[in-house]
Amino acid sequence: MRFTKKDILGLEYLTPEEITLIIETARTQKDLLSRPIKKVPILRGKSVCTLFYENSTRTRTSFELAAKMLSADTSSVSVSGSSINKGESFKDTLLTLESMGIDLFIIRHEASGSSHYASQIVKSHVVNAGDGLHAHPTQGLLDMLTIYENKGKFEGLNVCVVGDISHSRVARSNVWGLAKMGAHVRVCGPSTLIPPDFDKLPCEVYTDLDKALEGADAVNVLRIQKERMDRGFFPTIGEYVKLYGITSERLKGCKDDVIVLHPGPINRGVEIDADVAYNHSVILDQVTNGVAVRMAILYLLLGGGNAEII
Amino acid sequence: MIKQVMDDNEIRRALTRVAHEIIERSKGADNLVVIGIRSRGVPPAQRLAALIGEIEGVKVPFGTLDISFYRDDYSIRGAAPVGASDIPVDITDKHVILVDEVLYTGRTIRAALDALMDMGRPSVISLAVLIDRGHRELPIRADYVGKNLPTSRSESVKVSWKELGGEDAVTIVSE
Numbered sequence: 001m002r003f004t005k006k007d008i009l010g011l012e013y014l015t016p017e018e019i020t021l022i023i024e025t026a027r028t029q030k031d032l033l034s035r036p037i038k039k040v041p042i043l044r045g046k047s048v049c050t051l052f053y054e055n056s057t058r059t060r061t062s063f064e065l066a067a068k069m070l071s072a073d074t075s076s077v078s079v080s081g082s083s084i085n086k087g088e089s090f091k092d093t094l095l096t097l098e099s100m101g102i103d104l105f106i107i108r109h110e111a112s113g114s115s116h117y118a119s120q121i122v123k124s125h126v127v128n129a130g131d132g133l134h135a136h137p138t139q140g141l142l143d144m145l146t147i148y149e150n151k152g153k154f155e156g157l158n159v160c161v162v163g164d165i166s167h168s169r170v171a172r173s174n175v176w177g178l179a180k181m182g183a184h185v186r187v188c189g190p191s192t193l194i195p196p197d198f199d200k201l202p203c204e205v206y207t208d209l210d211k212a213l214e215g216a217d218a219v220n221v222l223r224i225q226k227e228r229m230d231r232g233f234f235p236t237i238g239e240y241v242k243l244y245g246i247t248s249e250r251l252k253g254c255k256d257d258v259i260v261l262h263p264g265p266i267n268r269g270v271e272i273d274a275d276v277a278y279n280h281s282v283i284l285d286q287v288t289n290g291v292a293v294r295m296a297i298l299y300l301l302l303g304g305g306n307a308e309i310i
Numbered sequence: 311m312i313k314q315v316m317d318d319n320e321i322r323r324a325l326t327r328v329a330h331e332i333i334e335r336s337k338g339a340d341n342l343v344v345i346g347i348r349s350r351g352v353p354p355a356q357r358l359a360a361l362i363g364e365i366e367g368v369k370v371p372f373g374t375l376d377i378s379f380y381r382d383d384y385s386i387r388g389a390a391p392v393g394a395s396d397i398p399v400d401i402t403d404k405h406v407i408l409v410d411e412v413l414y415t416g417r418t419i420r421a422a423l424d425a426l427m428d429m430g431r432p433s434v435i436s437l438a439v440l441i442d443r444g445h446r447e448l449p450i451r452a453d454y455v456g457k458n459l460p461t462s463r464s465e466s467v468k469v470s471w472k473e474l475g476g477e478d479a480v481t482i483v484s485e
Contacts, residue, residue, distance in 0.1 A: 001391075002388075003389060021391075024391075024392075025391070025392050027394075028376070028392045028393055028394040029392060031394050031395060032379075035428070035429065036429075036430075037428045037429070039428070040379035040380065040425075040428065041379065041380060041424070042378070042379040042380070042381070042384055045385075070379070296392075299379075299389050299392070300389050302389075303384060303388040303389025303390075
């Protein structure tokens, strides 16, 4: 099949076939990470730019490593230390960088829809690396790759996303991607942290964690974003831990072979117990899969539309 | 127009002769690794590894090599589906027999050589192909050839394999 999309803005815009192609490509590319020479020449001469208006360790590093392993040239622009601090607008920054010959932008911005906007401004490819509360498609895809590697399928799986749903672009990307592939997605959290529009998404909404975890094949635990928790969404961290913290005890209602995911960074002892995080989770596999998924996306996007099966 | 140039028996005989030639020139099979270029070089590679093993009474390591990331036509033709390379042994200091079904421009072999070099440092790499149809665009030649088949560029050479769901046969298709 051909991959004809110019941009990756959210999983809701991809077809199940496109998602399958990305995941299959990532699975085979992962082999590269375990080789002595972790570099192939395919993207030689392509320029990739990460443009980040928010902080990030793993997403940015993972994109840059993925690009470098495929031999693309990378440059990174962040707010501090750039002309953005002098008041240059998002649009002008994009146009300036595009004029320098950037073939693909990886954008993180605090405004939902910013990647859409960028994709209309520039002719280069755009990959959304997180836009406000909207989407984080590569995180969704790496979660899906991790689930697929462990379960061998998506059809009929019960996947439970727990935590701060309303501030989570990861939750939305999980719901769209997994539901497209035939999994049943449940989201669970305090009612103050579940946005009212979630009943319109292809998922079930729970506030009782034990019910949500019943028979789950995979649990995706979201980070409690302490920087956003000063607005009284729940009374105390202690109460949150008691009601929604993931411990081995709570996981007993899940399937025996349940896997636990977390997008990181972890607040140990808050949304996830240290024992579960270190001994019973696939968090580090997710990080590895992140590089693989991003390599797949760069390869497919920059190959641009005329792929033929040979 | 379709013209058959080899049937299953001829393919078997050609591969058997190539297997003997490889053993003769390599003085045995001790240090050999047979690697097929995905996906159409895999059936002949698998058969050569089995034949060499049978003749010498040893097990010859066999692997597959994906060259998607080393192609030189990515900017023109775009992203092709990627497969995984699977080489069960370290190829450093080994004698690699690289196998493909049809040798044509030589560009696939160039890509395969680069891919192999990134995986280790073989002591020797030899090239074995079922068909050499000429029209090289790079200074590459095969060490072992099942059949030399003079063709014109407008023709195409099709090989079908039992392993890939056909009958063993080589045909020339012309407009």
